[in-house]
Amino acid sequence: MKTHEPQLTEHPFLKGLEPRLLTLVTGCASHVRFNAGEYVAKEGDAANQFYLIREGKVAMEIYRPPEGVIIIQTLSDGDVLGWSWLVPPHNWRFNFRAVELTRAFAFDGTCLRNKLEQDHDLAYELFRRFIPIIVQRLEATRLQLLDLYGEQS
């Protein structure tokens, strides 16, 4: 991934990571792309990756009979996608499907998980970056829960 390092290292998610840890992380990274309609991940599948979206749009979907497929959230440029790789039993909880052509960096979760076990500095730095994102998503989700524009409001 050496030739891609500058784009990757500029990404807000990885900003400030010391060179040694950066190399560890980028060592597990690769380029991916999804065409419109393609699945990034499916509910129940083993979660062994996470993604940093460079550009495009991915919908988080759930299937709810009899309504059908419902989109709960969309992620786009700059967003982090996926943290189930960090949490046992390491399964994707929702479907993720590209809405339009999407380019992203993909990170090998299996590879990274091993590194995290051995290198606690790396673990700390990654968790420190994931937690604010999860908090932000949770806050946004809670606002969605309020159904602010619904019947009562």
Place this chain on the structure above:
Amino acid sequence: MAASSNPMIPLPYRVLRFKQETHDTFTLLLEPANGHPDFAFLPGQFNMLYVFGVGEVPISISGDPAEPNLLVHTTRVVGAVTKAMRNLKPGDRMGIRGPYGRGWPVREAEGRDVVLVAGGIGLAPLRPTLYALMENREKYGRIVLLYGTRTPDDILFRRDLKDWGGEFDLEVYITVDRAKGGWRGNVGVVTTLIPRAPFDPHSTVAMICGPEVMMRFTVQGLHKRGVPLEQIYVSMERNMKCGNGFCGHCQYGSLFVCKDGPVFHFDQLQNWFDKWEI
């Protein structure tokens, strides 16, 4: 516009057209019934709308300020009066008192970027502002609309938004709280649109309209992005019985929403905005 010196007397208006916008939202287009003069209004102002024998409610004007011969109101059905309004037909009469209140900072925003953040029916009180901005497009920098609503079926003024986007260089970002599979737009609360919206926070004037919770988090999101609080304006809503500053119902802390608002500079609200049940 009041022809009578008595501020409690409504003027008769005639329904020209009824338009169903979404399943629970509709627009009424009205004209003066007795040939009294057109009235001027500022974007953000509201009227007290009277349905014969049923009652009166405050509703923001949602039309083009450059077309004073046509009075436009967009509203949701939320109670007895709005329910009665939904049953009005062309030719039916309504009583109008107004326009009341302070409007959006269209003048103050000249020379700057403008960000409008609308939630749900909150787009209706902002639409006159959009008309006014488009009318003098060259006076403003980037104009960005962030619009959140419940589902794609609840998106208001689709055509206007599309036209403005194309013709007047208005950047529109829409998000919904939920959608069925196949929706190719954004899903998520409107605050998620703030970090990536293309405007310069330091020279931006922000105008926010929607449910109070949404406005509270939007102010936080904008502030986090670097928009100074003194460049943020919100539109508040409270119970109103007169619209004139007499009945006392619309008080919000030391402010009367009918005469000090409904559009407020965020500075005015600092004492009250985060207080519950105030």
Place this chain on the structure above:
Amino acid sequence: MVTKPTAPSVGPLYILDRNDLDSLLRVLTSNGFTLIGPTLRDHAVVYDQIESSRDFPAGWSDEQAGGTYRLIQRDDEALFGYTQGLQSWKQYLLLSHLKLWEARKNSKEYQLKEEPLQREKTAFIGARACELRAMAIQDQVLLRGPYADPYYQSQRERLFIIAVECGQAGGTCFCVSMNAGPRVEAGFDLALTEVVEKKRHYFTVRIGSETGRKLFAEVPHREAEEKEAAAAERIVKNTAQRMGRVLDTSDLKNLLYRNLEHPRWDDVAARCLTCANCTQVCPTCFCTTVVDSMDLTGKQAERRRYWDSCFTLEYSYIHGGSVRASPKSRYRQWLIHKLATWCDQFGESGCVGCGRCITWCPVAIDLTEEVSAIRESESQRR
């Protein structure tokens, strides 16, 4: 007739003998004024239409305390020897029930007919300093905003006021704290101070307006002697020193603004019944509601205005619920409006220190006590 507070009257002090008071009242009636003054009814002093001084509560006073009102007999025949009753003059100016207009429907159109405004000349006999201040405060709200209330205005314009300075302070009075009495400063046509001595019963009289001067000229009177002026002065001074309550108003607005979440509000809420008595008896409370109705044929509609109170749930209702659902939020709203936000809205306090809210609260909530509690706890924390 005064609608704006005039400068304190400087000028000679006159004497009106008690027996000549009825001449003054007759002058008023012959000039077309309807007389409203204090009378006794239902074991209380109430304002009502009167004919002569015989209708006044001669020889009666009142005993007031938190949640307590009692008439007690005096040992003299003073006509204005009570403090004040539950009502204020507000009921004649901001009518508690008023029809605004009616409309008749004819196919799609409707014709609206405004109710004619009040044209009657009214004289208030016996208005106290706190009540005059309250009228001035309501003038600020209802006449000097972006819109003027035409109904209030027409009632207010046809008014002749005979003010009376209090010869006794009530158990819940604190007009001194609010700088609203007991001396009558402005807003009157004639101001009387009642002096009851063993051998004499008279009033000192100050003229407050041109109309007052003209009408008073038709009544037997003479200039006051020094000792008579001194007697009146002593009475008012005495009253000022015997106030039943004190309210520390220093930086009161900011004190309350700083303590919007003070635990004392929960304390009050546990006692407050949200019965709205305080807002009804308060001479400055001005909130109203509007009711639109229609007859069964659907052809006749009308709009009426009624007194309303911020203590009701409906008051703050917007689609979905009431903004102020809890009793705590409603009590807080009333108090911070009266003593704090009113200052930012209208440039003065909304309270005149008449104490009615304390007297007529069924659970004796005392706003001077509530404010004290908040103030003290703040100074303790520092």
